[in-house]
Amino acid sequence: xxxxxxxxxxxxxxxxxxxxxxxxxxxxxxxxxxxxxxxxxxxxxxxxxxxxxxxxxxxxxxxxxxxxxxxxxxxxxxxxxxxxxxxxxxxxxxxxxxxxxxxxxxxxxxxxxxxxxxxxxxxxxxxxxxxxxxxxxxxxxxxxxxxxxxxxxxxxxxxxxxxxxxxxxxxxxxxxxxxxxxxxxxxxxxxxxxxxxxxxxxxxxxxxxxxxxxxxxxxxxxxxxxxxxxxxxxxxxxxxxxxxxxxxxxxxxxxxx
Amino acid sequence: xxxxxxxxxxxxxxxxxxxxxxxxxxxxxxxxxxxxxxxxxxxxxxxxxxxxxxxxxxxxxxxxxxxxxxxxxxxxxxxxxxxxxxxxxxxxxxxxxxxxxxxxxxxxxxxxxxxxxxxxxxxxxxxxxxxxxxxxxxxxxxxxxxxxxxxxxxxxxxxxxxxxxxxxxxxxxxxxxxxxxxxxxxxxxxxxxxxxxxxxxxxxxxxxxxxxxxxxxxxxxxxxxxxxxxxxxxxxxxxxxxxxxxxxxxxxxxxxx
DNA sequence: CCATCTTTGTGCACGCGTTCACAAAGACAT
DNA sequence: ATGTCTTTGTGAACGCGTGCACAAAGATGG
Numbered sequence: 004x005x006x007x008x009x010x011x012x013x014x015x016x017x018x019x020x021x022x023x024x025x026x027x028x029x030x031x032x033x034x035x036x037x038x039x040x041x042x043x044x045x046x047x048x049x050x051x052x053x054x055x056x057x058x059x060x061x062x063x064x065x066x067x068x069x070x071x072x073x074x075x076x077x078x079x080x081x082x083x084x085x086x087x088x089x090x091x092x093x094x095x096x097x098x099x100x101x102x103x104x105x106x107x108x109x110x111x112x113x114x115x116x117x118x119x120x121x122x123x124x125x126x127x128x129x130x131x132x133x134x135x136x137x138x139x140x141x142x143x144x145x146x147x148x149x150x151x152x153x154x155x156x157x158x159x160x161x162x163x164x165x166x167x168x169x170x171x172x173x174x175x176x177x178x179x180x181x182x183x184x185x186x187x188x189x190x191x192x193x194x195x196x197x198x199x200x201x202x203x204x205x206x207x208x209x210x211x212x213x214x215x216x217x218x219x220x221x222x223x224x225x226x227x228x229x230x231x232x233x234x235x236x237x238x239x240x241x242x243x244x245x246x247x248x249x250x251x252x253x254x255x256x257x258x259x260x
Numbered sequence: 261x262x263x264x265x266x267x268x269x270x271x272x273x274x275x276x277x278x279x280x281x282x283x284x285x286x287x288x289x290x291x292x293x294x295x296x297x298x299x300x301x302x303x304x305x306x307x308x309x310x311x312x313x314x315x316x317x318x319x320x321x322x323x324x325x326x327x328x329x330x331x332x333x334x335x336x337x338x339x340x341x342x343x344x345x346x347x348x349x350x351x352x353x354x355x356x357x358x359x360x361x362x363x364x365x366x367x368x369x370x371x372x373x374x375x376x377x378x379x380x381x382x383x384x385x386x387x388x389x390x391x392x393x394x395x396x397x398x399x400x401x402x403x404x405x406x407x408x409x410x411x412x413x414x415x416x417x418x419x420x421x422x423x424x425x426x427x428x429x430x431x432x433x434x435x436x437x438x439x440x441x442x443x444x445x446x447x448x449x450x451x452x453x454x455x456x457x458x459x460x461x462x463x464x465x466x467x468x469x470x471x472x473x474x475x476x477x478x479x480x481x482x483x484x485x486x487x488x489x490x491x492x493x494x495x496x497x498x499x500x501x502x503x504x505x506x507x508x509x510x511x512x513x514x515x516x517x
Numbered sequence: 518c519c520a521t522c523t524t525t526g527t528g529c530a531c532g533c534g535t536t537c538a539c540a541a542a543g544a545c546a547t
Numbered sequence: 548a549t550g551t552c553t554t555t556g557t558g559a560a561c562g563c564g565t566g567c568a569c570a571a572a573g574a575t576g577g
Contacts, residue, residue: 059538060535072556074542074544075553076544092472105367107367116448207373208285210462212377213460215354216281220349279563304526305524319524320565327525331573332524333525334525
């Protein structure tokens, strides 16, 4: 359209939408795969397909980073890998501590994707004294008592909480007090943190429940596609109010085929 | 898909926004905690605080389910627990299979939150023949060869993929072909599935990268000079193509950590 | 029964994210 | 050079989700 630059987005690096940031790792992964196959350039259409998004969205996402593409050709894979890496802060090393070395913590410690890109497991921490010294994924587990020192010595700013729910908030507070400002929480609890601390949560139970909701909806649609008795839900709710006592473990007339 | 002809689910659920559905498990957890403390009623304000959301949002969320509150009093805890459980489909039993019993798969199998609410680990499946028969979390691992039969015999409609990335798509296709219509994917891959199949993904690596982005941003703001890890040579190229990095005040004054 | 007080349920406005659609930009062939 | 063809970058419209602010509903006390 207008040849003239109307208004360049004055604030570029700061203005990256959160939704875009969340997709950058996806693009990066797809680009890395292309890079390993020595593909020199890629179009927005191809890359979008690989990342599982819409091409217009991808182009808009990239437009927040700058004009890194070449019209008529596409994007230079290597260059884009570098730009996104830099934007995400992956060109530097991030020491990470994992607190709570149970099944999940051990799984995380062993997770290859950890070390692969900028992240390094600096320490494993557990409250169980009998775990102390025991190596997990080649890293000796240390006791919670030393948490503050570990954080400080290693300059850790990202912490992963894989403890039971009951311990999570307390661990969180100690991490924050020790200087951690980003937390990845696997415990099924709402963490409260001061301003300036980022928390992201990964909750298996919630994901499953969301799936169950859609699963139920699908089953319902399929079963009575044309019934459409909206008011019936009312009656069902009323009737359910009577029968509803132990919403926990009871199984209502399920008969697996 | 084997689970079919149960009873009719609420037809009203069609209008529940996705964002609301994603929060229902959060409310449910908070409500369950209140229920265990025998708290009879709770106000939107209190419950919202417990769930870590805004009270107006909570009320609006509940309004999609119906008018289950009492003005001047609040919500009946037990009743709400039941309503949300029903809405999410947790009053029925959901058999789940976990494919890929490595560190992560084992952690998931052992995860208590699984069985606690509606979900039941029906089977563990792995491609490694030496795993076959070996019990994990009290459940014997079965071989991938029997995947279709396991799905069918147990009426499984929800599958969890915890395999390496390379195997995920293939496993996914077999699950779908066998009748699974909801998939929780822990493998770092974009799964492509036919319409009607829901996929949710949990990706540790992505979460960490998002945290790193914000962490870098915080560090940059705070010290104004923490853009340390920018690679020299390529940074020059980048600066040449782009007119500097932070137009909004974050200057790339390099100061290596 | 009436007044007051608490808390829900929701209309409304706003901002963010998504998507469409297309002009501008460049590559490439002639 | 010039024209054609491909693909980017983005203005604009739209829809969803969020939060405010308040009237309606009901409890509670006198």
